Amino acid sequence: xxxxxxxxxxxxxxxxxxxxxxxxxxxxxxxxxxxxxxxxxxxxxxxxxxxxxxxxxxxxxxxxxxxxxxxxxxxxxxxxxxxxxxxxxxxxxxxxxxxxxxxxxxxxxxxxxxxxxxxxxxxxxxxxxxxxxxxxxxxxxxxxxxxxxxxxxxxxxxxxxxxxxxxxxxxxxxxxxxxxxxxxxxxxxxxxxxxxxxxxxxxxxxxxxxxxxxxxxxxxxxxxxxxxxxxxxxxxxxxxxxxxxxxxxxxxxxxxxxxxxxxxxxxxxxxxxxxxxxxxxxxxxxxxxxxxxxxxxxxxxxxxxxxxxxxxxxxxxxxxxxxxxxxxxxxxxxxxxxxxxxxxxxxxxxxxxxxxxxxxxxxxxxxxxxxxxxxxxxxxxxxxxxxxxxxxxx
Ligand code: APR
Ligand code: PHB
Numbered sequence: 494x495x496x497x498x499x500x501x502x503x504x505x506x507x508x509x510x511x512x513x514x515x516x517x518x519x520x521x522x523x524x525x526x527x528x529x530x531x532x533x534x535x536x537x538x539x540x541x542x543x544x545x546x547x548x549x550x551x552x553x554x555x556x557x558x559x560x561x562x563x564x565x566x567x568x569x570x571x572x573x574x575x576x577x578x579x580x581x582x583x584x585x586x587x588x589x590x591x592x593x594x595x596x597x598x599x600x601x602x603x604x605x606x607x608x609x610x611x612x613x614x615x616x617x618x619x620x621x622x623x624x625x626x627x628x629x630x631x632x633x634x635x636x637x638x639x640x641x642x643x644x645x646x647x648x649x650x651x652x653x654x655x656x657x658x659x660x661x662x663x664x665x666x667x668x669x670x671x672x673x674x675x676x677x678x679x680x681x682x683x684x685x686x687x688x689x690x691x692x693x694x695x696x697x698x699x700x701x702x703x704x705x706x707x708x709x710x711x712x713x714x715x716x717x718x719x720x721x722x723x724x725x726x727x728x729x730x731x732x733x734x735x736x737x738x739x740x741x742x743x744x745x746x747x748x749x750x751x752x753x754x755x756x757x758x759x760x761x762x763x764x765x766x767x768x769x770x771x772x773x774x775x776x777x778x779x780x781x782x783x784x785x786x787x788x789x790x791x792x793x794x795x796x797x798x799x800x801x802x803x804x805x806x807x808x809x810x811x812x813x814x815x816x817x818x819x820x821x822x823x824x825x826x827x828x829x830x831x832x833x834x835x836x837x838x839x840x841x842x843x844x845x846x847x848x849x850x851x852x853x854x855x856x857x858x859x860x861x862x863x864x865x866x867x868x869x870x871x872x873x874x875x876x877x878x879x880x881x882x883x884x885x886x887x
Contacts, residue, residue, distance in 0.1 A: 501630050501658055508602035512554065513799070515609055517811070522613075540705075541590060541792070545796035576744070579652045579878070651780060674760075675720060681753045685710075697738070699845070714732075729753045778794070817887065827879060
């Protein structure tokens with residue numbers, strides 16, 4: 494088999510890149526380790542920046558998002574039994590975010606790919622990149638007991654944090670930066686109406702809590718838990734009780750509880766590799782970086798990498814501009830580090846780090862109090878939350 498761009502991974506990064514390339518007449522094949530149903534069963538984040546919304550429009554997958562997505566022009570911070578609104582639109586000259594689940598984005602992209610007849614090989618085992626530092630890179634994989642070779646011009650490593658792409662780069666050609674946080678998020682999905690029209694990020698002495706949603710009838714909530722916590726030890730009842738204790742009283746009083754559809758614990762991590770390219774391989778999305786979910790940046794960063802690689806490939810195939818190829822990593826990393834900073838800062842501001850009322854606790858309280866009373870403070874949250882501008886390749 495032969496293609497122009499071989500894409501490893503059919504998560505949102507791989508599918509969005511494939512769709513954009515196909516629409517520009519650039520041939521691509523996606524190899525995915527799991528089944529399509531498995532990919533759709535993963536519950537992930539759900540806040541899209543304007544830049545990602547625009548990119549989905551460019552990919553022609555905006556119809557259901559426009560119908561079912563919820564535009565949000567504000568978010569709330571809660572602390573000390575207070576609620577403070579961050580007026581996203583008012584503080585950023587009209588920018589907003591769209592609440593639309595990653596699962597739905599993935600489903601729309603899968604359907605769009607099927608409609609245009611794009612090739613996705615699901616359950617492709619043992620995907621391996623070869624000859625990445627030559628002019629003839631190729632992938633091998635196993636399907637139905639046979640080994641298949643896929644020749645290509647370029648490889649897009651869209652295979653997430655645990656994928657094979659990053660591991661294919663020689664260790665002395667790449668550097669990782671990492672921070673592991675001493676806690677995780679326990680998330681619960683339920684078919685109950687959201688407690689508020691807007692997302693609520695809550696700091697509490699018992700730990701962080703987040704009220705989010707997927708639709709007017711489906712809620713997503715999170716509470717900070719210790720890293721060694723077991724999800725089996727959290728009955729729905731225990732979860733709802735803990736969530737209520739961490740929310741301002743008037744919010745807790747309105748909370749509608751119900752049976753969970755899904756419950757899981759995710760650790761929090763900040764991670765970046767530099768550079769994000771090696772020979773003919775480009776790393777995209779979670780394959781190259783992870784952010785803690787506090788700023789809702791993971792999926793959006795994946796989209797901005799896709800935007801950069803897509804525009805680069807169009808320059809290469811339509812204008813012969815191979816001179817721009819070395820700029821990929823630098824262009825992506827500029828924006829990634831700023832989003833890493835925001836996600837780390839929001840995490841530091843809102844989580845419980847110690848059982849003691851220590852100096853850091855007082856700093857968090859003072860910082861929140863300051864931010865809430867300052868237009869400059871609220872504006873810095875708003876402009877990062879709606880998403881910083883995409884960087885240009887040249
Ligand atoms: N071979 C083929 N496919 C692989 C391999 C491999 N060796 N390893 C992983 N994959 C697949 C995974 O099964 C998954 O479907 O690659 C895909 C990677 O998808 P994601 O982990 O969702 O990563 P990405 O597409 O970059 O999405 C960005 O943003 O909010 C975050 O974590 C959230 O998934 C989200 C991410
Ligand atoms: C979610 O809805 O799952 C969600 C929303 C905002 C975040 C993280 C997760 O910051």
